[in-house]
Amino acid sequence: MSSQRATLENPDETTAAGDTVRKALYEKLVALVGEGHVLMQEDDRQKHSKTTLPYSKACALILYPSTALEVQGIIKLANEYRWPVWPFSRGNNWGYGTKNALKENAIILVLERMNRIIEVNESLAYAVIEPGVSQKQLNDYLKENKINLWLDCTDSTPNGSILGNAIERGYGYTPYGDHFGHLCGLEVVLPNGGLLKTGGEHSSAKTWNTHKWGSGPYVEGLFSQSNLGVVVKGGVWLMPKPEDFRLFTFEVRSDDRLPEVINALRELSLAGTIQCHTHMVNDFQMLSLLGPYPYDKRDGKTHLSDAALGEFRKKFRIPRWSLVGGLYGAPDVLKMNRKKLKKRLCGLGDIDFFDDKKISAAKKFADFHAKSKEGSVSRIVASLLKPFISLKPIKLIQLIPDIHDILKGVPNESILASAYFKSSSRPPESNLNPAEDGCGIMWLAPTLPATGEAAEELLKLVKPIYESHGFEFSGCFTIINPRTFFLLMGIFFDQKDHEEKARALNLYHELNRAVKSGGFPQYRLGLPAMENFMENENEIHDLLARIKKAADPNGILAPGRYIASTA
Numbered sequence: 411m412s413s414q415r416a417t418l419e420n421p422d423e424t425t426a427a428g429d430t431v432r433k434a435l436y437e438k439l440v441a442l443v444g445e446g447h448v449l450m451q452e453d454d455r456q457k458h459s460k461t462t463l464p465y466s467k468a469c470a471l472i473l474y475p476s477t478a479l480e481v482q483g484i485i486k487l488a489n490e491y492r493w494p495v496w497p498f499s500r501g502n503n504w505g506y507g508t509k510n511a512l513k514e515n516a517i518i519l520v521l522e523r524m525n526r527i528i529e530v531n532e533s534l535a536y537a538v539i540e541p542g543v544s545q546k547q548l549n550d551y552l553k554e555n556k557i558n559l560w561l562d563c564t565d566s567t568p569n570g571s572i573l574g575n576a577i578e579r580g581y582g583y584t585p586y587g588d589h590f591g592h593l594c595g596l597e598v599v600l601p602n603g604g605l606l607k608t609g610g611e612h613s614s615a616k617t618w619n620t621h622k623w624g625s626g627p628y629v630e631g632l633f634s635q636s637n638l639g640v641v642v643k644g645g646v647w648l649m650p651k652p653e654d655f656r657l658f659t660f661e662v663r664s665d666d667r668l669p670e671v672i673n674a675l676r677e678l679s680l681a682g683t684i685q686c687h688t689h690m691v692n693d694f695q696m697l698s699l700l701g702p703y704p705y706d707k708r709d710g711k712t713h714l715s716d717a718a719l720g721e722f723r724k725k726f727r728i729p730r731w732s733l734v735g736g737l738y739g740a741p742d743v744l745k746m747n748r749k750k751l752k753k754r755l756c757g758l759g760d761i762d763f764f765d766d767k768k769i770s771a772a773k774k775f776a777d778f779h780a781k782s783k784e785g786s787v788s789r790i791v792a793s794l795l796k797p798f799i800s801l802k803p804i805k806l807i808q809l810i811p812d813i814h815d816i817l818k819g820v821p822n823e824s825i826l827a828s829a830y831f832k833s834s835s836r837p838p839e840s841n842l843n844p845a846e847d848g849c850g851i852m853w854l855a856p857t858l859p860a861t862g863e864a865a866e867e868l869l870k871l872v873k874p875i876y877e878s879h880g881f882e883f884s885g886c887f888t889i890i891n892p893r894t895f896f897l898l899m900g901i902f903f904d905q906k907d908h909e910e911k912a913r914a915l916n917l918y919h920e921l922n923r924a925v926k927s928g929g930f931p932q933y934r935l936g937l938p939a940m941e942n943f944m945e946n947e948n949e950i951h952d953l954l955a956r957i958k959k960a961a962d963p964n965g966i967l968a969p970g971r972y973i974a975s976t977a
């Protein structure tokens with residue numbers, strides 16, 4: 411290694427030597443992927459380093475390869491120059507780190523140009539795609555080609571990557587909402603530049619996209635939440651379009667019924683009545699969906715009092731906890747499951763079902779309501795339609811058709827708008843980008859056994875921590891599987907308020923420590939939690955570090971991402 415080189419050990423491009431090396435590397439990368447696909451200008455680096463975290467890490471340059479071969483070339487160059495490379499599919503990981511590396515001055519690899527839909531197999535219900543394929547792109551493709559398969563989407567951006575989200579083990583809503591669980595067959599560029607195809611000993615297996623385990627040790631897991639490869643192609647199982655579908659909403663009557671509701675959801679899930687990944691948000695997270703943060707109601711404090719929150723619950727007629735889910739299947743199965751849901755949940759709160767007709771009434775109501783300022787006819791039609799939908803305020807009624815779409819795998823930006831909750835600007839009409847638009851949001855997602863007792867224990871652990879740091883508790887219980895839920899906790903903050911930013915980061919670290927020591931491991935991690943992730947996990951840490959050392963001796967691929975380089 412030349413002493414003139416800025417290296418992983420000394421990646422300081424602010425030195426003259428570092429800058430010279432970066433420029434030499436730049437020339438080689440331009441030759442590899444083309445000039446327009448390597449960004450090194452200061453303003454580009456700034457723009458692409460923006461996150462929704464309270465801090466960001468500036469990158470050295472941003473690369474947009476278009477083939478696996480180019481990715482292999484980049485990895486080989488990174489090894490030659492000992493320069494860290496962090497791969498992203500489309501880089502919309504808002505709330506967890508966006509396109510940031512753990513340390514400054516990494517190469518950021520964005521695979522959005524690798525956006526080919528290679529195959530859709532309707533009879534076996536899967537697609538083979540590249541990492542740049544977005545949720546919108548695959549959904550549009552299925553609709554345009556009249557393919558009777560549904561995607562499962564997140565409620566994040568339609569521009570989000572299907573593979574990127576699945577590799578990170580993200581979640582959606584439908585029965586196919588466990589995204590890594592529905593990934594089957596990967597092609598991966600290894601840290602030495604080699605290309606690996608999973609599927610056991612038979613790389614030509616005809617079951618590559620239909621049988622997850624292959625033969626021999628199952629290795630796909632090594633490339634999920636890790637730093638052992640760059641995924642360049644993958645198979646994704648899709649859901650055959652169900653004969654019938656219903657959205658259902660459920661409002662928990664009071665806070666003290668929550669443990670019973672958690673138990674009921676587990677039972678309904680274990681019995682197969684609920685097959686989807688229901689989401690149940692608390693009042694504050696619901697408020698973030700309805701408009702800007704009410705700064706004027708803080709009464710000089712750093713957060714809303716329970717009384718102020720109570721006023722909002724009254725104003726918007728929202729309960730402490732609100733749940734959405736979907737029923738999928740044949741009409742007679744749906745009818746039976748509707749009855750079972752009602753029977754089990756009715757004593758605990760209010761349940762409502764929405765079919766296509768009711769959704770269309772909600773849409774019409776929202777349209778007429780929007781126009782009602784223009785004339786009395788619209789006002790009259792809106793008031794006539796309202797009783798057919800519910801007694802909910804307009805803001806909630808406007809949301810329901812978009813949630814209905816998400817539960818059918820049609821992505822939209824309605825929920826994503828909540829990332830602008832504490833921002834001084836309102837979300838744009840379309841193409842929301844919370845990081846570039848200066849929003850402050852961080853997520854933590856501890857998992858828990860699906861019992862009311864565990865839910866109570868977790869809430870008792872985390873709510874006082876929010877309180878002591880001067881923030882409102884924001885939570886959403888989601889079914890991972892019938893035996894496990896996660897509690898998605900949001901920390902909303904104002905990027906322009908330096909004191910609040912510091913407090914938000916302290917809150918994050920304390921919550922992270924508390925859920926870890928309390929036995930509630932997170933289902934995925936944000937960057938701030940990766941700094942000391944494997945601290946006390948000696949055997950696992952040791953094994954993974956040894957695998958990392960063998961696969962990536964120069965430590966160039968996403969160093970510190972879930973797996974440390976040293977035991």
Ligand SMILES: Cc1cc2nc3c(=O)[nH]c(=O)nc-3n(C[C@H](O)[C@H](O)[C@H](O)COP(=O)(O)OP(=O)(O)OC[C@H]3O[C@@H](n4cnc5c(N)ncnc54)[C@H](O)[C@@H]3O)c2cc1C
Pocket residue numbers: 497498499500501502503504505507508521541563564565566567569570571572573574575577578579580581582639640641642825826827828829844851
């Ligand atoms: C309001 C809001 C709502 C959200 N809702 C959801 C939700 O419903 N479900 C959900 O899961 N998330 C949600 N998110 C979080 C996030 O926006 C999504 O997870 C999003 O899909 C991540 O961005 P992406 O798809 O572009 O993936 P990327 O950012 O490209 O990838 C995610 C991570 O995986 C790794 N990675 C990506 N591609 C590769 C690759 N090819 N090889 C190796 N490693 C790779 C990267 O390290 C990256 O950090 C939400 C965020 C906000 C702010």
